[in-house]
Amino acid sequence: MSSRLSPAEIRKLAASRKIERVVVLGANGTMGYGSGALFTTAVPQVTFLARTKAKAEEGLGDAIKQVRSPTVASRSTVGSYDDDLEAAVAGADLIFEALTEDFGVKKEMFDKVESCRRDDSIVATVTSGLSINKLCEGRSDSFRKNFLGLHFFNPPNVIVGTELIAGNDTDPELVDFIDAFSQIRLGREMIRTADTPAFAGNRVGFKVLNEAAQLAEQLGPMLVDRLIGPYTGRAMTPLATIDLVGWDIHRAIVDNVYDNTNDESHETNKLPEYMDKLMEKGVLGNKTGRGFFYRDDEKKQHVLDPKTGGYSPASEVALPDLSYIDDVATLYKEGRYAEGMQIFLGAEGDEAALARKVIAGYVSYAFHRVGEVTETIDGIDRIMGMGFNWAPPSVLVDTMGGAAAAVEMISKAGVPVPANLEEAARTGEPARFFDHPRINVGKFFVAG
């Protein structure tokens, strides 16, 4: 809808309905308190609820720390489910669910919400991939009509890319309003996605992350993160990203995709066995102090050997000659992105070929998902750019020199060529895929 409305109309739509009171359920979790803090930018009263009042207070404290403003507190109250949920939900214009990613837990909470919410209140879930239709199955008409997915990325105060997922029965006018409200009042970049596993961003992004984790078994994390490094269009390397996100969260996302989809790249969504085994031993990434990497007390980096589960100092890990990456970075440093990309495409050696396979896989997977997770490639582009901070697939295609060059790269890498890209290569249309003249594409290519 955004594209059909003028900015003034979107501003009007955003102001057409009052959101004065928001209740955040699960306000002690990362997404709970982060979203709570975000709501206080635009909403006069936000209630942080958790199992106990103490936990809700912890959440509020974390929210204040995250956005570094004590004013979060002046717009917030805290409470527990047992004592405060009924009154808070009854008075809320928007009920925002941010509980753990467990269908049963969410269902139980929605039972409570349903018993005390007003018929006109909005219920949103921040789920990163559970089915919106399934989450509201069997609920009242007014619940289903007012229920939607509003998927912020972590941390919501920094990452603006946001997925908006309507259920089959969600009121289309409500979806339009939330879209406008989130854009204008919360500064969000809104992407409408279908109710498919992991929606758009995590579906495409975690496929790449998981493929990197699969490759790490043979190549080791150091080499993988160097090969799929900043020069391929991202600020943070893939395995460092999994460490940051948490291995358990990574597993939940890829397992959900693997179990509930069957696409042309199915096996790249299969969690490597070594990760499962290491998770049993408590390796969950940064939050447990051990992941693909960790830093010791002297800040020295250590690297996992996925085969043994042991770690070696990063300084002792030998890497092959990857001077092509330095050549690319030298060009990026001066802003010569297309020239840098040509060096990458033409680089010799097995390592460069592997890196191209992963990037080809990313572009291929994204273009294959058009029509399934978003209507056009644009939605996937925007969530990858503004949710993951990765070069959007279309930006990579454009920087390679267009659809024909991308098709050639993808087929050489032995990755399935998407029909829509092949068609574009044949017709030469569109000449440019990423059509956002005001968005700098150079920022996605980091010279590192």
Next chain:
Amino acid sequence: MAAGSEVYVLGGYQTDFARNWTKESKHFSALMREGVLGALETCSIAPEEIESAHVGNFAAELYCMQGHLGAFFTEVHPAFSGLPTGRHEAACASGSIALLAASAEIEAGRYDLQAVVGIEQMKTVSAAEGGAYLGTAAWYEQEAEGIEFPFPKLFGRLGDEYDKRYGLKDEYLAEISRLNYDNAKLNPNAQTRTWYMNREHALCRTDDNPAVGGRIRIADCSQVTDGAVCVFLASRDYAEKYAKGMGLKLEEIPRIKGWGHNTARLRFADKVAESANDQYVLPHVRSTVTSAMRRAGIEDVNGVDGIETHDCFTTSEYMAIDHFGITAPGESWKAVEEGWLEIDGKHPINPSGGLIGAGHPVGATGVRQLLDSHAQVTGNAGAYQVEGAKNFQTLNIGGSGTTSVSFVVGV
């Protein structure tokens, strides 16, 4: 301006002011390159068409150990080798001075198509070191040397002067900050578009919003920003050809309808002493604004649909409100209280977010203001569009109200 010597603004491009080019491991030349190539592409202009280039920059020698910035323009494209180029400096008004020079050359008939680049890379050094560099925009030895963050202190004194003459409540300054941050959320290239801000935060008096210079707190300040902006200015002849090629009417291409330019004495105390008996605190700024209006054939502020002003601090925007004539002198608070400055208000100021919200890459700011004005009067400002805008006015200030430049851009 004499007939036949109109200066047209064809459009341009700005880099994302939230970017940190040092973190991206990029050189100053990349910033220049993205700005200029982005503008060529956005405007569908071939590099071979450019006849001359002017670069506005404050202090690349300090921030980047790099001078001779006009020459860097020729590095952007092989077609630029040999072009006449130059660099202009007037502290935070550097970008506008480059625009003035370029437009004067067009009026003189020397060239038909000029590129003007405003550029500054500031995140190369610590905040304290950068603050000292900015002090060179004042009389360094007398007003800045040995003082941590001299400029917030100078603009704190501007607030104090208002307080002394007319009374000033900090809550109005907080509201100015809040509005700029809110508008920035609508601008995809604004530096603070994701930052946390609300009126209470702007008013907050704890360490989360520390004082940096008298009544100036962090929320009252513009930002330390990396950014480049490039616009193209053209003669009537070129604009006619360009309009035809783009399927536009000449009247649809904005012109610089008027300009104003004054330089006051350097030291803040001297400026204030000079204006002791004047109803305007900074009369030279007032003169800049009114001469741009006069040259544009505009009677007063009701003749423009919006303003992009120099809010290096909330006090400078507070000053701009009465100096533009939105209120009587000393009554700027009324415009804040009445909501006139909002995008949908009677006199929108800084729909882009201004220097506080959009960011302030010092030498680029004047060019950014002109580009945003162009976007407004062509209906291309996206979510921060002022509906139906036909004329927009800028105010760009160097130093503590020292060099001021204003343009009226309209269709």
